[in-house]
Amino acid sequence: MxxxxxxxxxxxxxxxxxxxxxxxxxxxxxxGASVSSAEAVQLINREKGVLIDVSEPEEFAKGRPVGARNVPFGQLEGHKSLPSNKALPLVVVCPTGARASRAAGMLRKLGYEKAQVLAGGLKAWQEANLPVEKSA
Missing domain, CATH: 1.20.5 (Single alpha-helices involved in coiled-coils or other helix-helix interfaces)
Structure with missing residues (x-):
């Protein structure tokens, strides 16, 4: 002592x-945990992960990861584009990752325990040379 x-x-x-x-x-x-772009691709390919883009529709139209579903941040609860199977991993993305971080927390409260943030957002996805699509 x-x-x-x-x-x-x-x-x-x-x-x-x-x-x-x-x-x-x-x-x-x-x-909530964050995943790199490479880890996100592995979740999508190996565990049937779903990309959820929480950008506003205008931002979503300008560019998003290929296959991402648009669920604007303000409309998360009960949105029809969210998977019914809450056991699937969700990779939440937005342009910078700030909104996605808050959205992942909300999704976990809604029962999506495997909701994770794409670290660096859409910018990191593009820097990893992963495919991006835009609306016409």
Whole structure:
């Protein structure tokens, strides 16, 4: 006990460093996990994952990952484009990933436990040279 009192700064440093190591895990738990473009493609191909684009219709028309379903962020609850099988992995995307992060949290609350965010959004998808389609 005397050691702890005399070396309180070492104890504080150890607690602080442990907290810093745990912080990303706690953050991910609140927002939901993110996946890279390559991991998203694997989920789609191997586990029948569904791409959900939470962009507004105008943004969706300008460009989206091929095969993505448009479910605007404000219309998530009960949208007809969401899969009825809530066990399927969902990869949620938007232009930057900010809206997708909030949407994934909402989808998990709606029962889609495997909802994940595409890290970097549509921009990361394009940088990985993955196919993008636009509406005419």
């Amino acid at each position: 005397n050691f702890l009192i005399e070396n309180w700064f070492l104890v504080a440093a150890a607690l602080l460093s442990g907290g810093m190591l745990l912080w990303p895990l706690l953050q991910a738990g609140g927002r």
